[in-house]
Amino acid sequence: MLCCLFFILPLKAQVKQTELDRLVAFAQLAGNIRYFSPTDVADSMAFRAGWENIMWNGVRMSRNVRNEREFADSLIRYFKPIEPSLEIIYKNQKLCTAPKPEPKELIVSWQHKGLQLYSGQTRSFQSIRTNRRSTMADDNLSYFDFLSIRVPKGKAGKPFDLKLNYSSPKDKHIKLYRNNKYIRDMHLLTVDSVYSYRDSIPDDAGFFVIKIGLPDMPGTFSLAHDGHITVDGTKYSIKELTVLDVAASAPTVEWRIIENDQKLFDEVNAIGDTLTQQLTKNILTRFPLAVYADKMYTYPRTHVTNATYQYNKGLPRNVFFNTDVQSDLNLRLANVMLIWNVFRLSFVYNPFDEKSEVTFLRQTLTEVINGKNLDDYDMALRRMLHTYKDAHIFYINNLQHNKYNFSAPITLIHLKDGFYVKKLHDQVLQGQLNVGDKLLAIDGITIKEKWKKQQYFASGSEANVINNAGVFGLLYGNLNSEARLDFLDVYTKTKKKVRTIRNFEHPQKHLYTSFLERRDNRMLNDSTYYFNLSESPLTDTLLKYIDDPSKHIVFELRGYISQDSERKQLLNRLIRDTVVQRNLLGYHILSPTNKKLVSGPQKLIPVNRNPKAKFYFLIAESTQSAPETVLDVVKYWKLGTLIGKHTSGANGNINTLFLPGGIMVTFSGIKVMNSDGTEHHLKGITPDYEVDYTLDDVVQKRDPFLEKALELISKK
Secondary structure (H helix, E strand, O other): OOOOOOOOOOOOOOOOOOOOOOOHHHHHHHHHHHHHHOHHHHHHHHHHHHHHHHHHHHHHHHOOOOOHHHHHHHHHHHHHOOOOOOOEEEOOEEEOOOOOOOOOOOEEEEEEEEEOOOOOOOOOOOOEEEOOOOOOOOOOOEEEEEEEEEEEOOOOOOOEEEEEEEOOOOEEEEEEEEEEEEEEEEEEOOOEEEEEEEEEOOOOOOHHHHHHHHHHHHOEEEEEEEEEEEEOOOOEEEHHHHHOOOOOOOOOOEEEEEOOOOOOOOOOOOOEEEEEEEEOOOOHHHHHEEEEEEOOEEEEEOOOOOOOOOOOOOOOOOOOOOHHHOOOOHHHHHHHHHHHHHHHHHOOOOOOOHHHHHHHHHHHHHHHHHHHHHHHHHHHHHHHHOOOOOOOOOEEEEHHHHHOOOEEEEEEEOOOOOOEEEEEEEEEOOOOOOOOOOEEOOEEEEEHHHHHHHHHHOOOOOOHHHHHHHHHHOOOOOOOOEEEEEEOOOOOOOEEEEEEEEEEEEOOOOOOOOOOOOOOEEOOOOEEEEEEEOOOOOOOHHHHHHOOOOOOOEOOOOOOOOOOOHHHHHHHHOOOOEEEEOOEEEEEEEEOEEEEEOOEEEEOOOOOOOOOEEEEEOOOOOOOHHHHHHHHHHHOOOOOEEEOOOOOOOOOEEEEEEEOEEEEEEOOOEEEOOOOOEOOOOOOOOOOEEEEOOOOHHOOOOOHHHHHHHHHHHOO
């Protein structure tokens, strides 16, 4: 493991070591309980930024207590109501103990497939509590309109009866909600197939809607009404009352079909499994990873709810969008902890061992505490994310975002010894700058000095950082701010100064290496077809040429990939035989120390077995994610020729985390290997023919990638 990737900062006098000890200890225990305590109340804290409130309040507590014993007592107040079986030992003395287990018919524990985050959900990752409904599962119900009717005249506020016919292999538990407020339960028993639903139409309602929330896989369950509704003793045809377009404000009842979570994988936590953590030299904690439960409760029971728990309070309701809260130092520290916990538990490329991970947290917290303003805080988060080294880490801070939306009207390219002008987007600059001029300084700061800070505006491989933080980052700043730039003239070799305004937005970042004036799909010669796969949807012409062995197709893939490539099964059209990939690995997580990577096969079946055209792919460091999946198949099943630079080495589904104060962070939640077993992360797919730009290529606006493809085609 890499133990020294993090940055070294001197601890200023105002940051006490004891304060850092407590902040780190609180972060560890809060993260462990949040993601692994199986109790109902711990799970319920996901509602309304509950855990964000707990972290924020906990940071304040950790900074304000006077000594370690007082801190240990505070941890009991914080977490014992959430996890009643929590034990805290201070200097070998048990400050609180777990009650004796009460055996019940069910055993509840967490299983994480990756980590499904409550703020920023994606169906690629799942987190469930075995034998117990989790908040995440309820939140992921799929809704459809079961009843959407015009209320008969004079019947608002009247009682109604709806006859339901159903079929289910097991009893169904349905919770009824109105305006997100729980009303009552409804039980559909397997011993029957008919249920009479009785309720009242809301007062003054012109329309009435019943929605059903179904889990992703409802199985063989079916539910239907008999076509009629009886309101205040009068029978009406539902078909005649149905209205397809009803205002969102119409009174609505939700029927949420609630079922206990089913196992994601075979491994489970059992009664007796515990999570033990030495938080500080003198404080040790432990709590069970599995508890007993019945159909109603987990045991031992706690009488706290997410509404009554005293530390689930204080932050504004719109905390995820309210940038004003960033001014609160305690919230800034809490955000660092929230990121750190998620990354230590589920980031598949985590570079730290347990010891260096804690050191990294301490130093990041120190930098935030020592920061003078919000810019320093923003840089601390960027530096933190840069250290994790993954090009799938994207970061948006809405408070700072406008500072990086607008560029000087110049596109750069990076050559071996620096950054050069690739294209000018302002006629005023035409007489001042040349394509090929070398950038020396920005606003009086040399590129070498500026890069010491600028590099933290991206993550991943060195090439990816240069592309994102450099080529598409160096010239950014506030809208209409002045950029004072120093250049070395490509022809006279003299230095010159240029002033311009940051008012330009790059329309296409992906094809950053292409000098083609035309990027449209076209014939390059009688047999060679250029297709811009990074920008264009698949066309009938392309699909016809794929199955024409007399054609050569040059695919432009120095960027992302068109969105319908998967929908129209591009890969399945390129192959002639079935391809089975086993290069995606996802985490099975039972605890911070009990997790493993598991792979599953992905099968591609050819659309046909016709002879194919000759395929060539132009690739670069900006090629990442979905295009790398395509290129892995192309390279290791020998479907075509790869020309250019190695790709980004950033593939796998992205996980998203939203943080208080208008901040978003993403990261890889699935590890990817190349199909030949070699490392993909940070290394990517290696081209068959490596090509790079020279300064002369830049000045003459030549594209050596495309020229190499045409050279290979002419030789064949």
